[in-house]
Structures are given as C-alpha cells and as structure tokens.
Amino acid sequence: MTAEHVAIIMDGNGRWAKKRLLPRSAGHRAGFRRMLSLCEHAFERGVRCLTLYALSEENLSRPKEEVEALFSLFREFFPTQAPKLKERGIKLRVIGGLALLPEDIRAMIPPSEELTAGGTRGTLYLALAYSGRGEIVSAANRAVKEGKEVTRETFSSFLSVPPVDLLIRTGGELRLSDFLLYESAYAELYFTKKFFPDFTNGDFDKALKEFSLRDRRFGRI
Ligand code: IPE
Ligand code: IPE
Ligand code: MG
Secondary structure, eight states: OOOOOEEEEOHHHHHHHHHHTTOOHHHHHHHHHHHHHHHHHHHHHHHEEEEOOOBBBBGGOOOOOHHHHHHHHHHHHHHHHHHHHHHTTTTEEESOOGGGGHHHHHHHHHOOOOHTOOOOSSEEEEEEEEEEEHHHHOOOOHHHHOOOOOHHHHTTTSSSSOOOOOEEESOOOOOOOSSSSTTTTOOEEOOOOEEEEEHHHHHHHHHHHHOOOOOOOOTTT
C-alpha cells in the first residue's frame, strides 16, 4: 500500500542551527533547501498529495526577526518555485490563515496557484500561518453560512486537504502542534528525532517503507 497523501511537520530548524552555533535563520534557510529537494523526491515516489507545515499561526508570535527571516523565504519560494512546479505538473495550493501574512506575500499566492492549476501529477499544499483548529472553525462557519447541516462526508468538502495517510514529524517532538487535526483522524504517525534540515530523501523513503508495512484497520479487525 502506498501513501497517497503525506503530510510533514518540518520541525527542528532552530535546534539544527543551534547545534552548529548558527543563527536560527540559517536553520530555516537549510530547512528551506531541504524542503525543495524533498518535495521533488516525494512526487517521484508516487505521492499524490504532499502537505508541508511551513509556518503555524502560533509561529507568528516568535521574535520579529525570526518571523521576517521566514517571510523572506516565502518571498523567494513563490516566484522561483511556481514555474518549476508547473513544469513538473504539480499543482500548488496554499492553506492557512493567509490574511495574517504580509500583503506582498499574500499577493504572490493567487498567481502561483493559477500558474500551476493545470497540474495533474500531484498537489503540493503549503501550510502558512496555519491552524488546524482555525481551519475546522472556518469550515464550520462556511457551512453555516451556506445553511448546510453537514455530515462527516460533506464536511470534508469544506476543508482544505484530503485525509492524510502518513503524517511525518521531524525534530523529535511527539505532538501535532495544531496541524491537520480533522484530516489526520486515521493517519499513520511517523516520528523521527532528525532535525528537518537533516531529514534526507532516504529518510523519507524509510518512512514510506514503514507506512507500507503498517496494518491500517480503521477500527475494524
Ligand atoms: C520548524 O523549526 C520551522 C518552523 C516552526 C517555522 P523550528 O523553528 O520550530 O525549530 P526548533 O523546533 O526550534 O528546533
Ligand atoms: C510546528 O512546530 C510548526 C511547524 C513545523 C511549522 P513548532 O516548533 O511550532 O511546534 P511546537 O511549538 O514545538 O509545538
Ligand atoms: Mg519547533
């Protein structure tokens, strides 16, 4: 069984930098480089949806200097990566509390999504200023506005991503940190102590291999 939807909590950039006596921003830069390569690799491995937790809503409360360093990486991401994703047939969707992002970054999102909209090979969901609880609440509000009583099946259509098969967290913490709470209901969880900049394509393959050996019972026997 292959994982169609893999979601990654890309954690440990700061500690990776600290270990090398580098500023935290250097850890984010290293994580960014790793993310670009890993993203290419995942779709080559047949993953259809890849959701990357790049920034949580709570992360916006970190010191201004660090938040700005992260913003600079997103400023670089859209213009350089959208054409590459298009070339590779990958659709880009950005999810999260986008209203919390600086105006210039927000403005980069629709053109990047439009450029890649025709991609049929897979979808990359980039979670920015994201909160799982926020996503559920805003989905519920949209359903209410439409006057719809939702079921579990129809509620999913108000959410931003499909159900997660495999959820990977790097950096050693054993928690979800408000990521894809509804969509991960039956996700297989995979935790590794490796800091994200050290999480290689081979490590990703190892996680896929372990997923393929898991017995997903969905409550049955
Ligand atoms: C993950 O790395 C990236 C973001 C949360 C933006 P961290 O910055 O959380 O790194 P650690 O957990 O402090 O090592
Ligand atoms: C989760 O990591 C968010 C991202 C990786 C983008 P955090 O570093 O923010 O999570 P906590 O604070 O350890 O729970
Ligand atoms: Mg962290």
